Each structure stands twice: as structure tokens, then as C-alpha cells.
Amino acid sequence: MLISGLIVGTVLGFVLQRGRFCVTGAFRDLWTTRNSRWFTAFLVIVAVHSVGLFALQALGVITLEAEAFPWLATIVGGFIFGFAIILAGGCATGTYYRAGEGLVGSWFALIMYALFSAIMKTGPLSGFNTSMRGITIDASTIYGSLGISPWVLVAVLVVAVGLAVRHHLSKPKVKIATLPASKSGLAHVLFEKPWGAFGTAAIIGVIATVAWPLSAATGRNDGLGITTPSSKLVSFLVTGDPELVDWGVLLVVGILLGSFIAAKGSGEFRIRVPDATTIIKSIGGGALMGIGAALAGGCTIGNAMVQTAQFSFQGWTALGFMILGTGVAAKLTLMRKRPASTPTSSTSGVSV
Template identity: 30%
Template sequence: MPEIDLNTIASNVIWATFAVTVLLGIVLQQTRFCTMGAVTDVIVMGEWTRMRQWLLAIGVAMIGVGLMSYLGLIDTGKSIYTGTRLSWLSTIVGGVMFGFGMVLASGCGSKTLIRIGAGNLKSLVVFLTLALSSYMTLKGVFGVLRVNTVDTVFLTLSTSQDLPSVLAAQWGVAKNSLQLGLALVLGSALVTFALSRKDFWNFNNLLAGFGVGASILAIWWISGVLGYVAEDPNTLEEVFVATNSGRMESLTYVAPYAYVIEWLTFFSDTSKKVTLGIISVFGLVIGSLIYSLATKTFRWESFRNAEDTGNHLIGGVLMGVGGVTAMGCTIGQGLTGISTLAINSFIAFAAFVVGASLAMKYLQWRMLPPPCEPVVAGNSSTYHSNTGGCGMPLQIACHTDQFGTLGQIAPEDVAEIARQGYKSIINNRPDGEGGPTQPLSADVEVAAKALGLNYVYLPVVSGQITLEQAQEMARLLETLPGPILAFCRSGARSTNLYMLAQQVG
């Protein structure tokens, strides 16, 4: 019997995972693949493109895992997702927390790493917050709270909790065949739905769906085949080399954050080894960095204000605690877990969507401030500043000291807007929407430029904001001189567009 070199196997697992995740980082940057973006696009804009990317990735991963299982390459029963304990309450509570947190933090665990590679300092803060809170939920004070509360409520099944095992026991069918059948049916349905619209058929969308799905499959193969040892020469038991759980793993981005911090903190402890999860974190960041430098899109980005800082800190904590409680993130449960057809993973995905929806409602409420209060000058005459409110009759809602929204304006209102200190105006109302009495954009533009203000016409149909419009708004907020004033019929459309601009990317 040939000698088994566990160190060589571990090295192969690490370097293979690193190569896959570097490529994945490039794909995620190129395609803007994002769970939070997919959910918010559907909720706010009714736009399904990024959700179709997600569903395509799930379908590809599901079909691939079904085929690998049927061929005997991997056994999903040896993953963390298919145990006999169905912790439904932990999954729901943790999933909602994670979904809410990822919106506050402008992205899930994988998106945070992608943004770090692109120079986003906000995401670096989220990374540290998420890593610490996830570690505390795995082994610290939050872990004790978790174990003694939501983890006490669960169902113990007579089989593994994946659909093939449950149905095989009830129907008396071979699990192997049933897993392949379910994977082909469900996966094909998702792929068919994703590809059903011809306008979805472009390079980025197909790369996102097939690329992410293939990455999940590649890591399953790396841990389940390349890293599998039937008999560890030290323990005489089977082992999956270089995994934190000791079981077969694929991509997830919550617990690995904690393992990265632990590895860096105890670096001199030779018992702390680089694992598949740890290297996958570094791989995404480096892949994103390579793409950002190559395309000259790398730029430093920091917090806008104190509320923005608070949102990201709270979001990081919610993702760390919620992700561990739910046994995974939108990648871990939403893709990796669902590819095994685990019941808990389907519950988790639904909980992520609910949490994200609640967070979007919260942000919409937060970004609809009342008209600002007037400021009284020292000579007792009333004036209005962009940091203190709008004036009469211009009811400006001041979201930050650099951005405000307003209802329809006329050319004669521009002088008052300039007096209040605004440097740029964005018009989000299409010409003619309000009939012949609505001032034309060109007339407002003439008045703005006559006073030295920047003016941009970005018309948005009410209730039909598109992803491209949100991305353009984000670009304008980055490039136009501030303070910036955006207007539409009532200001609500501009507010929604501003909110979406904070989330896209």
C-alpha cells in the first residue's frame, strides 16, 4: 500500500482552492454577481437579471452535485449540510439576521471580500466586524447564547435532512438515483427559467451563472475527491484534508472569516494550519484586486457619514452572528447547501430574502426624512442651508450634508438652490410626464449652467427604476461636485434611486 503524504495532499487542496477562488474573484468583479443586489433589484425595481444569474448558478451547482454523487465521486451525506438534525428555528432566525445585515453592510460575505480587493475601506471594517462576531458566535459569548436558545429547538429526522434521503426512505427508492433525478428536474427548471428571456443571454450574465455554479462544483471536487483520504495513517479513519470541519466542504463566507482571524492571531502556533476556507477568503480578495488593477477601477472608498458607518458595523455583526446561527451565508447555504438539496438550506435561502426585504423597507423609511428645519442667522433674518433644510417654497429633504432631494423645480428655483450651496442638480423626471405645464429639462439646465451649476438629466419612469439607472446614479454621486440635489415629481423617485445607488456595485 503506497504511503499517504497528508502534507502533500493538503498543499494540493490549498493551491487548487486558491486558483479557483482567484478566478471566481475575477468573475464576480466582472459580472457584478451579488445576492443582495439580486434581491433588492427584484424588490425595488422589479428587475430580475441578477436574480436570474443566481438561479442559474444554483441550477448548475445542483445538477453538477447530482451527477458527481451518482457517479460516486462525492457523498453529500459527508457534508455539514445533510445531518439528521433539522435546526429550523436557528436557520430562520440566523437567516433573517444575515439578510438584514447584508443590506446594511452593502453586500454579503463574498461581496465584502470583492469590495476589499477594489479598495473599499468600508468593506474592510465589515470584514473585521463580521470575523469577530462570527468567532464569538462559534466559540464565544454569542455561541453560548445561541446554543442555549434557538439551537435547542430542532427536529431529529430518521434520515439525513436532504430531500433525496427523506424521499428515498418514504418511497423505498434508491437514494443515489433519486438524488440524480431530483437534481436534474429541479436544476433544469432553474436553468430553464434563468435562460428563458433572450435579453439575459449576454456574456456577463452567462459567465456569472455558469462561472459561480462551476466554482461551487470545483471546490466540492477538491475537498471531496482531491482531499479525501479513506484511511488517515494516524487515526485509521477517513478524513477530508485541509477542511475546518473535517468533513467535505465547498464555498462559504462566514465561519472562514473567523478562521482567518484565528490563524492570523495564532500564526506562531504551528498547529494552526491554512485550510480550504481560509485560502478561499484570500483567493477572492486577490482575484478582485487583480481585476481592479487590470481594468483601472481600483479606488479607495470610505464612509459617507456617521450613519453609514453605523449601518456597516451593525450589518457586519448581524451577518457574523446570523451566518453562524444559520450555518452559512448566501453562498454557503444559498448555493453550496442547496446544491446538496438540504432542507435547511432552502429554509435559509428564504430567510435571507425575508431579512433583505425587511432591511430595504427600513432603509427606504430612513431615507425619507422630513423637510429640513430653517436656520436663523445672527441678524434674525431666515436663511436655509443644504445642511439645515430647504427653504420655502423649496421643500428639500436633506439626506446628508452632500445630498438632498426635492419635488419638481422650475428654472426660476435654480437661483435659490444655488444660494443654498448646491453645486450639482440631477433631474430624474422624464420630460412631459406631467403634461405641458411641467418645465422642460433643457430650460432648467440653461438656468443651472448660467449660475455655474452642474446639471445631469437622468430620467426614471415611476416604479420602473432599472439596474443601469441605479449604477449611473452611483457614478454621478461619486463624480459630480457636491452638494448634489436630485429632483423628480415629488422627490420619492430620486430618494429610491439614491438608496439603490448605495447598494449597487
């Protein structure tokens, strides 16, 4: 059953690359262009995932475990991670799929992210990480603290996200010039036709839901996750211990494979070497990503998508401070470079 991790990762990597879906762009646009389209798409993932998770739990397929809330580590780690993804040019999954496209800067960011997540989780800084995450309060889930059914919050989230999606879809569409199709049928849809933000988000939400029972079948009671598997991958490469290769490790390997397949099929793969300044930022950003994600207990997937779908305090707190950290980094590194009189326009979910 471990092979299902590789399959899910490959499909996820393919969808992320073809949908150009990077959470860094979603967070960044909230600050730089005041555009919430891609952030709304991200919340579509959370909403779809939340419905799926609580449905699976109601059916007895999975069990969602509640833990104490490590509030200090979540706040500090979330902010560091949000700041770091601007420097690195992508979040955890964004860095993985862009590495699969041939972006050398993402290779550096990915290596440092995996290395420093391992340093924080099982290496020299593991004691610091453990002590920080040991500062907790008993509150675990929002619905538990309110004493209500999780389905109440699920319904509120679904309605709110649905209204936001309708708002964006009601706006006039901007026509973009495209080249004549060179493929037909399924090949055209998979490798050539642009994928919409909300459709891509819904697919990712379904993938995230399916991941839970497949992962649980291997003894790993969790869904999509990037930081711990990346840490385990580094540890495996250093020690050669096959016990470290679990469902999650095969998942992240699959993301690289899937994004490479998508990039090659769409003609978007090519080796791109950035300048020295960008490489230095990628290295520093990747290292901070690993530190921040380990402290916060997850990245934009493990925290901002999986934990939020469970309505945990950790997930929603981490999401808020990731967005804040992204805003500070954007202010310091991106927005100050723009002339005040120059209007900005929204970009896709692709990171800069």
C-alpha cells in the same frame, strides 16, 4: 494541496468582481424593482452546482453528508443575515470582492463580519450558538423526506431555471453606450468587456463544483464556504495557530486577491471612503452578518448556494428567510427614501 484553495479563491474573486455579481443586489431587486434577472442568475449557480455535486457523488469522488435540520437557528439567522446585507452593502462574497476593489466601507463590514462569526463560533457567544443550533428535527434533505432520487429535484430545478433564463433572454436588450475598446484579445475579454449575468453565474457554478474534490483532497469534506473560514482567519490572527489555516481560509484570502487583480486590471480599483453614516451602517451590518451566518449555518454561499444545491431543508429555508430579511431591510432603509411617483429601474447585482 492547500494551495488549491488559494487558487480557487483567486479565480472566484476575479469572476465575482468582473461579473459584478453580488447576491445582495439579486435579493434586493426582487423587492425594490420587482426584477428577477439577477436572482435567476443566482439560481443558475445553484442548478449548475447541483448537477455537479450529485454527479461527483455518483462517481464516488465526494460524499454528501446529511445532518439534522436546526430549524429555529436557520430561520432566525437567515432573517438576520438577509437584513444585515442591506446595511453592510453586500453579502459575504460581495463584501470580500468589494473590499478588494478599495471600498473602505466594505473593509469595515468585512472585519466585523469575520470578527462576529468568530465570536459566535468559538468565542463568548459560542454557547448560545450551539444551543440554538441544537434545536433540530430529523429531516435533513428534501428528497430524503420525499423518498425520491435527488436527480428528480435536480431535473425540476434545471428545467425551471432554464425556462426563467429563456424568459429574460427573450426580452429586448437595452443598448448601453460604451467607450471604444482600449485592449484587444484575451485582455479585452478579461478586463474590459462587460460580463453577462448568466454566463458569470455558470462559471461560478463550475468553480463551486470543482471546489469540492479539491477541498476534500485536503481532508475538508466541503465546498465553497465563507463564514467558518472567516472565523478561522480571525482565530489564526489572534492565536497564530497554523492548524487553523485550512483550504477554506486560503479560499477567502484568494477572493480578496482575485478581486484586487480584476479591479486593478480593469481600472476599477481606487480607495473610496464613505461618509460616517455609511461606515456606521457597514459596521453594524457586518456584525449582524457574522451573527446571522453563524446561527443559520452559512451565508449566501454556504447556505443559499451550497446547501440549496444539495436540496437540504437548511439551505432552502435559509434562502427564503434571507430574502425576507432583505425585503424588510430594503423597505426600512431604501424604499422609504424614494418619492412614490418616481419610477425605479433595475440595477445590476452590485449592492448599494
